[in-house]
Amino acid sequence: MNNQWEIIGGEGLLFFGKMSASISHEIKNVLAIINENNGLIEDYTVMAEKGAPFDPGKFRSLAEKVALQIRRADGIIKNMNTFAHSIDEPAKSIDLSDFLGFAQALFARFAVMKGIALEPKPSESNLMITTSPFFLLNLIWFCLDLSMDAAGPEKTVGLSARKTDTGAQIGFTGLKDLGKVLTGEFPGEKEKPMLELLKAEIKIEEEIGEIMLNLPRDIGL
Numbered sequence: 001m002n003n004q005w006e007i008i009g010g011e012g013l014l015f016f017g018k019m020s021a022s023i024s025h026e027i028k029n030v031l032a033i034i035n036e037n038n039g040l041i042e043d044y045t046v047m048a049e050k051g052a053p054f055d056p057g058k059f060r061s062l063a064e065k066v067a068l069q070i071r072r073a074d075g076i077i078k079n080m081n082t083f084a085h086s087i088d089e090p091a092k093s094i095d096l097s098d099f100l101g102f103a104q105a106l107f108a109r110f111a112v113m114k115g116i117a118l119e120p121k122p123s124e125s126n127l128m129i130t131t132s133p134f135f136l137l138n139l140i141w142f143c144l145d146l147s148m149d150a151a152g153p154e155k156t157v158g159l160s161a162r163k164t165d166t167g168a169q170i171g172f173t174g175l176k177d178l179g180k181v182l183t184g185e186f187p188g189e190k191e192k193p194m195l196e197l198l199k200a201e202i203k204i205e206e207e208i209g210e211i212m213l214n215l216p217r218d219i220g221l
Contacts, residue, residue, distance in 0.1 A: 004193040008135070011190050015138045016087075022109050023080045030073045037062045037069075079105055086133040091219055093130045096161045096168045097123040103140050104159055111157075116148045121160035121173065129168050130218040131198055139194050143172055143202065143211050146186060150209070152176025167217040175209035182206070 041062050048054045083106060104118050111118050147157045151174065158173035187195060187202050195201060199219050203212040 004196065007190060007193045008197060011194070012135065012138060015141060019083060019106065020080075023076060023083070026076050026109060027073060030069050030076065034066055034069050037065050075105075083137070086137060090132055091130055092133055093128055094133060095125075096127040096129055096170070096215070097125055099133070099136070100140075100159055100161045100170060103137055103144075106137070107141060107144055110145075111148060114148050115155055116151050117156045118144075119156050119158045119174070121158045121171070123161040124163050127161055127163055127168050129215055131215060132219065135194050135197055136215070139191065139198060139200065139213065140170065142187075142191050142194075143170070143213055146181065147172040147175055147211055150175040150178040150181045152209075164214065167215045169215065170213040172211040172213075173209065175211065178204070178209050178211070179206045 041059065044055075044058055044062075079102065082102060100123065101120065104120060108118065144157065144159075151157050154174065154176065156174050158171070160171040160173065162169050162171065182204070186204070191202070197219075199216045201214045203214060204210075205212070
């Protein structure tokens with residue numbers, strides 16, 4: 001058990017660091033775009049002060065670009081705040097459909113870097129389960145990371161949440177190359193302790209190109 005907790009704790013810290021670094025990169029990119037537009041505003045201002053014709057359209061366009069990036073930054077920071085607080089409680093009631101949407105937003109940058117489109121599929125609403133949000137995110141990431149490698153030529157991974165008799169299921173679909181990328185054991189050493197913690201299981205259907213993460217209604221912590 002101690003070894004399992006060492007794996008869970010170690011993988012959890014690695015995951016937290018990976019996500020934090022990704023979020024900080026996104027914020028840095030937003031600031032760079034705002035700074036670039038601010039520089040153009042300063043240039044246009046200097047030109048106007050020297051007698052060049054004032055073009056309000058240029059200023060309006062730059063202001064709109066800055067406002068767009070501010071809204072983008074606000075969304076990033078909200079996701080960062082939600083992610084940071086996911087570790088607050090060992091178990092919490094969540095709407096899995098909403099939670100999967102949050103996970104998709106959190107992992108979007110990694111998908112873009114791999115040239116993968118994350119495609120939400122119709123999911124059931126009010127799909128309530130009690131689980132550990134942080135470690136569920138970690139487990140979703142393990143599944144999604146493999147799924148993106150298995151996406152095949154269409155470069156699309158479908159994501160869905162559905163109700164089951166014992167709880168709920170997250171589906172990762174459209175994995176045309178799943179058989180090719182499953183060269184080792186999955187779930188492996190880093191996934192199995194988290195599956196045990198969350199009382200979850202991973203089912204793999206190579207023939208239809210799908211990974212299914214089955215979750216209980218309540219992990220009972």
